[in-house]
Amino acid sequence: MREKAEAFIRQYYQESQLEGVSDRLEEVEKQILDRGTYDHRPDELSYGAKVAWRNSNRCIGRLFWKSLKVRDRRELSDPSAIFEDLMEHLDFATNDGKIRPVLTVFSPSTEPTQTVRIWNKQLIRFAAYRQYDGKILGDPESVAFTELCESLGWEGKNTAFDVLPIVIQVGNQRPEWFEIPKDKVKIVPISHPASDCLDELGLQWYAVPVISDMVLEIGGVVYSCAPFNGWYMLTEIAARNLADSFRYDLLPVVAERLGLDTGSKRALWKDRALLVLQEAVLHSFETAGVTLVDHHEASEQFLEFCRIEAEKGREVQADWTWIVPPTAGSTTGVFHREWKNEVLEPNFFYADPAWK
Amino acid sequence: MREKAEAFIRQYYQESQLEGVSDRLEEVEKQILDRGTYDHRPDELSYGAKVAWRNSNRCIGRLFWKSLKVRDRRELSDPSAIFEDLMEHLDFATNDGKIRPVLTVFSPSTEPTQTVRIWNKQLIRFAAYRQYDGKILGDPESVAFTELCESLGWEGKNTAFDVLPIVIQVGNQRPEWFEIPKDKVKIVPISHPASDCLDELGLQWYAVPVISDMVLEIGGVVYSCAPFNGWYMLTEIAARNLADSFRYDLLPVVAERLGLDTGSKRALWKDRALLVLQEAVLHSFETAGVTLVDHHEASEQFLEFCRIEAEKGREVQADWTWIVPPTAGSTTGVFHREWKNEVLEPNFFYADPAWK
Numbered sequence: 001m002r003e004k005a006e007a008f009i010r011q012y013y014q015e016s017q018l019e020g021v022s023d024r025l026e027e028v029e030k031q032i033l034d035r036g037t038y039d040h041r042p043d044e045l046s047y048g049a050k051v052a053w054r055n056s057n058r059c060i061g062r063l064f065w066k067s068l069k070v071r072d073r074r075e076l077s078d079p080s081a082i083f084e085d086l087m088e089h090l091d092f093a094t095n096d097g098k099i100r101p102v103l104t105v106f107s108p109s110t111e112p113t114q115t116v117r118i119w120n121k122q123l124i125r126f127a128a129y130r131q132y133d134g135k136i137l138g139d140p141e142s143v144a145f146t147e148l149c150e151s152l153g154w155e156g157k158n159t160a161f162d163v164l165p166i167v168i169q170v171g172n173q174r175p176e177w178f179e180i181p182k183d184k185v186k187i188v189p190i191s192h193p194a195s196d197c198l199d200e201l202g203l204q205w206y207a208v209p210v211i212s213d214m215v216l217e218i219g220g221v222v223y224s225c226a227p228f229n230g231w232y233m234l235t236e237i238a239a240r241n242l243a244d245s246f247r248y249d250l251l252p253v254v255a256e257r258l259g260l261d262t263g264s265k266r267a268l269w270k271d272r273a274l275l276v277l278q279e280a281v282l283h284s285f286e287t288a289g290v291t292l293v294d295h296h297e298a299s300e301q302f303l304e305f306c307r308i309e310a311e312k313g314r315e316v317q318a319d320w321t322w323i324v325p326p327t328a329g330s331t332t333g334v335f336h337r338e339w340k341n342e343v344l345e346p347n348f349f350y351a352d353p354a355w356k
Numbered sequence: 357m358r359e360k361a362e363a364f365i366r367q368y369y370q371e372s373q374l375e376g377v378s379d380r381l382e383e384v385e386k387q388i389l390d391r392g393t394y395d396h397r398p399d400e401l402s403y404g405a406k407v408a409w410r411n412s413n414r415c416i417g418r419l420f421w422k423s424l425k426v427r428d429r430r431e432l433s434d435p436s437a438i439f440e441d442l443m444e445h446l447d448f449a450t451n452d453g454k455i456r457p458v459l460t461v462f463s464p465s466t467e468p469t470q471t472v473r474i475w476n477k478q479l480i481r482f483a484a485y486r487q488y489d490g491k492i493l494g495d496p497e498s499v500a501f502t503e504l505c506e507s508l509g510w511e512g513k514n515t516a517f518d519v520l521p522i523v524i525q526v527g528n529q530r531p532e533w534f535e536i537p538k539d540k541v542k543i544v545p546i547s548h549p550a551s552d553c554l555d556e557l558g559l560q561w562y563a564v565p566v567i568s569d570m571v572l573e574i575g576g577v578v579y580s581c582a583p584f585n586g587w588y589m590l591t592e593i594a595a596r597n598l599a600d601s602f603r604y605d606l607l608p609v610v611a612e613r614l615g616l617d618t619g620s621k622r623a624l625w626k627d628r629a630l631l632v633l634q635e636a637v638l639h640s641f642e643t644a645g646v647t648l649v650d651h652h653e654a655s656e657q658f659l660e661f662c663r664i665e666a667e668k669g670r671e672v673q674a675d676w677t678w679i680v681p682p683t684a685g686s687t688t689g690v691f692h693r694e695w696k697n698e699v700l701e702p703n704f705f706y707a708d709p710a711w712k
């Protein structure tokens with residue numbers, strides 16, 4: 001803890017060209033000796049969260065790391081108050097479609113009785129229901145979590161796009177669940193600009209991806225609840241969430257509606273159906289006025305980020321397998337680059353789900 | 357050398373369930389003591405080359421490793437004879453379109469005066485000419501090598517698809533170049549089954565990719581010349597050779613002919629043009645009766661290879677960044693897998709080009 005704290009404070013003072021680092025280090029040291037931990041000042045927290053984003057090796061969106069809006073909510077420890085605050089996060093982030101990157105920090109793990117955990121993977125995510133014939137209605141990724149919500153007393157509407165409730169746990173208390181009001185969830189209906197092949201499928205996706213199951217570590221302090229959002233990259237929705245065979249698995253459906261022969265291996269039907277989904281999602285977000293970046297622009301933005309970091313004398317760390325988009329990879333500049341993949345701190349980490 | 361030799365011989369005898377490994381090891385040991393190296397028996401050479409393919413971490417085509425035809429040409433040391441033999445390799449591999457995986461081994465580096473080097477990257481590859489306006493006609497990858505050929509006295513025809521001559525060097529002798537007769541090079545003209553957007557571009561590609569610039573290492577012996585070929589995977593031609601901006605760079609050309617707005621960032625014009633190229637190459641190889649595998653089938657074949665290897669108790673090593681195809685990545689099974697990426701031997705390795 002002491003070493004990590006010192007390294008972080010020094011980095012902050014140096015990068016931000018602040019004076020008085022030794023005074024601050026003394027303070028921090030004293031707190032750690034007294035309590036085994038220390039409190040970040042609001043400006044440290046804000047800087048730490050931004051740098052955690054800058055250090056996210058798998059994130060292609062890092063050009064905008066400085067613009068992250070950091071909301072300090074360490075004082076909240078009542079589930080209802082936390083839920084209300086998450087609704088504010090959603091509102092501010094959604095911004096009627098002009099999405100803003102936002103992160104909200106709750107009490108760190110060093111205060112066990114107050115530690116906040118959100119049990120959802122993302123604040124907004126669609127439920128999944130196992131049906132009598134064994135098939136799954138909704139987003140297959142959510143099967144276990146949906147069952148958990150049901151066991152807590154939640155009841156879904158049995159559609160393919162039911163928004164799950166938010167499950168919040170403080171300390172060792174019983175988790176509580178809260179239904180998100182409709183007006184907090186911006187939904188984009190998906191249609192294709194030129195083809196009617198998606199009509200009547202009722203496809204839709206939500207506007208704001210808010211990751212809520214990763215922990216944020218800053219200078220040795222672990223924030224077990226620090227939900228954050230950017231805007232979507234096109235392929236996340238069109239090539240993965242709607243297309244993966246273990247998610248909405250829409251490629252065969254779309255291909256059949258396009259009249260393609262899905263039996264024939266060599267007809268590139270998956271590639272063609274995928275392109276249609278991509279066109280549809282891009283068009284639909286544009287029409288709805290919701291921010292979304294396509295993989296070509298995102299790639300250029302990431303390379304711009306790399307140029308700026310190099311200028312600053314910092315070596316970008318990146319995970320090629322995540323940075324390169326899941327389709328049309330070699331048409332993007334990032335495909336033809338390599339990076340070291342060391343994990344710097346501050347950063348976001350996976351944690352065991354609280355409910356497993 | 358002794359350790360590698362022993363490990364290889366033991367592996368061969370064990371995997372092939374042969375008797376008499378200690379006799380053979382004694383023999384090998386004696387040769388190494390006498391001459392600092394040893395000769396592979398033809399059966400060892402053949403097994404070694406096949407396993408080198410099986411161990412090629414970046415190759416998605418490994419399901420067929422056992423079927424590799426290995427041609428032992430260690431006795432050849434005359435450039436003309438070597439060239440004639442390479443023409444036989446081409447004939448046998450091309451097989452009128454039903455392509456066969458073939459590898460030809462020449463004299464190893466341990467015999468410096470006889471060491472064979474082919475200076476080409478691939479036996480068949482298209483030339484590149486720098487034009488007065490600075491643009492490049494042909495395959496930009498070949499600029500330096502084409503200039504080299506010209507300095508040796510070769511003259512191209514100044515088309516975008518001139519097949520380069522083969523440059524062969526034995527020991528420290530002057531390299532010699534040989535023009536490949538037209539009837540040895542199967543060429544596939546590229547057209548689209550439904551659209552006329554490629555007409556008059558004169559696109560074409562060759563049927564057989566024969567890698568000629570990697571060294572083959574078996575049991576400590578380095579074969580500096582061991583050209584090998586499989587058949588093409590669709591994306592190698594359509595998504596890389598014809599599409600990369602630093603290769604034939606055809607995406608903007610195709611997109612314009614499709615009437616797409618290439619100025620608009622968000623129109624997915626690269627994705628659409630890429631799909632058209634893929635459809636065209638697939639269709640054209642099919643029409644020409646030339647073996648080619650698409651990325652979906654190749655992915656399934658590779659996963660089948662993984663299953664078989666697991667059954668045999670061998671852990672597959674693979675380089676995810678090369679195994680996953682450069683487009684439609686996440687629609688293929690290999691995208692959702694991970695492998696260790698240790699380099700086993702025998703294997704193929706890069707070598708410094710003989711001419712640089």
Ligand code: HEM
Binds near residue numbers: 052056230
């Ligand atoms: C502003 C727009 C943003 C875009 C376009 C973007 C894009 C992406 C994409 C495409 C991925 C890969 C996701 C996947 O394949 O599952 C990713 C991962 C990630 N991003 Fe971003 N991102 C953005 C904002 C942010 C923000 C604000 C943060 C944190 C403050 C962040 C942190 C991360 C992290 C930690 C990962 C890895 C997630 C994991 O390992 O599961 N990103 N991002």
Ligand code: HEM
Binds near residue numbers: 414418424587592704
């Ligand atoms: C039979 C059909 C084959 C298919 C479809 C196939 C497919 C591929 C593909 C798609 C790549 C990546 C190429 C690139 O992105 O540049 C590759 C790489 C490779 N393959 Fe295969 N392959 C086949 C046969 C072979 C054979 C016969 C050998 C050797 C005996 C071989 C050894 C290799 C090696 C060493 C690499 C890595 C090349 C490098 O690092 O530049 N492959 N293969």
